[in-house]
Amino acid sequence: MSEKSQLKGQTLGFEIKVCNGKARVGKLHTSHGVFDTPIFMPVGTNANVKLMRADDLKSIGVGILLGNSYHLAVKPGLDVIKIHGGLHSFMNWNGGILTDSGGFQVFSLRDLRQINDDGVLIRSPVDGSKLFLTPELSIEIQRVLGSDIVMVLDHCPGPMDSYEEALKSLRRTHQWADRCLKYGVNEGQMLFAIAQGGMYEDLRRLSAQELAKMPFDGFAVGGLSLGEEFEKTLHLTGVTVESLPIEKPRYFMGGGSPELIVHLVEIGVDMFDSVFPTRLARHGTALTFKGRLNIKSARFKDDLDPIEEGCDCIACKNYTRSYIHHLFDRGEALGGILLTNHNLRFMMRFMERLRRSIYDGTFVDLKKEVINSYVKGEGDKLCYDSVDNTVFG
Incomplete structure (x- = not known):
């Protein structure tokens, strides 16, 4: 068509x-x-x-x-x-x-x-x-x-x-x-x-x-x-x-x-x-396939893992959760830059998976995975915020 x-x-x-x-x-x-x-x-x-x-x-x-x-x-x-x-x-x-x-x-x-x-x-x-x-x-x-x-x-x-x-x-x-x-x-x-x-x-x-x-x-x-x-x-x-x-x-x-x-x-x-992924990033929250991570949480102070295993963004390839936590703790702009890059790359990967799942007939499985991660609360879940837009983004 x-x-x-x-x-x-x-x-x-x-x-x-x-x-x-x-x-x-x-x-x-x-x-x-x-x-x-x-x-x-x-x-x-x-x-x-x-x-x-x-x-x-x-x-x-x-x-x-x-x-x-x-x-x-x-x-x-x-x-x-x-x-x-x-x-x-x-x-x-x-x-x-x-x-x-x-x-x-x-x-x-x-x-x-x-x-x-x-x-x-x-x-x-x-x-x-x-x-x-x-x-x-x-x-x-x-x-x-x-x-x-x-x-x-x-x-x-x-x-x-x-x-x-x-x-x-x-x-x-x-x-x-x-x-x-x-x-x-x-x-x-x-x-x-x-x-x-x-x-x-x-x-x-x-x-x-x-x-x-x-x-x-x-x-x-x-x-x-x-x-x-x-x-x-x-x-x-x-x-x-x-x-x-x-x-x-x-x-x-x-x-x-x-x-x-x-x-x-x-x-x-x-x-x-x-503005959802970029706004979350500026406030210290990362999007992953297992849910949302509040990188400002004290539990990430000594965490040597990347934000998300398998992600190819510059943040995940080069920096630890511990370092990005430190950046937010000290109010450094680089923290927001790295998480913004990660969250937008996550959205691109997420849409790629959506398209692929429609092609190969596994969309229902992907939907269940997303609901389990983002609705049922795996990771550090934020409450659903339906107001995804602001005046200035």
């Missing part, structure tokens, strides 16, 4: 290579490469994945990064991006880039914005500047950035919003999606819509069905992983995905914990992003 369009000898689009139940392995064709799905995309809100260089990201197997069009339009500003020739050149990254439209800021900066059907007036938490973000301006910003995947501007409701409020935001999201589609993206860019609907099953289904009628290159599930119960996240995602075109990529926005990803892959989601 494939959905493709031709561009100057390049093929843009998505093809499904194999399915195992609803889980599938695919290839996402962009202007800056072809990427295997399911895929995890690190967040680089401000044109940088915290504590990582572009070369480091490439060396550990990262294919697509995220940037935030609203924050980049505020700082450094589009004029700066323009003189560099686009976001890829600005941040010295030759892989894929997906840019968020600013729609998440409609939710996360609720106290700093005013919204109506025309757009949203946002006051920057960085410098207090104001920007009236319309669907058309959001697309124009992303045109200048030159990202490979462009997200429509959407109105993301809060998890506590009433049915009436969620319906209003859904209608606005659909109107804005249509305006984004009419404004259009550059050659070589793909445009994804975002399904909303709050915590309401019928609105989730309606949003997916209506957006599926429009010629978008892919579809995202938005407005979840914002504090609702884990089972509700899964149920509402499933309701949304079952109404989206099977031949188009499905992207869950803001989900990055292994236990969440493995469940969502099972119901047919292809793409994920989150």
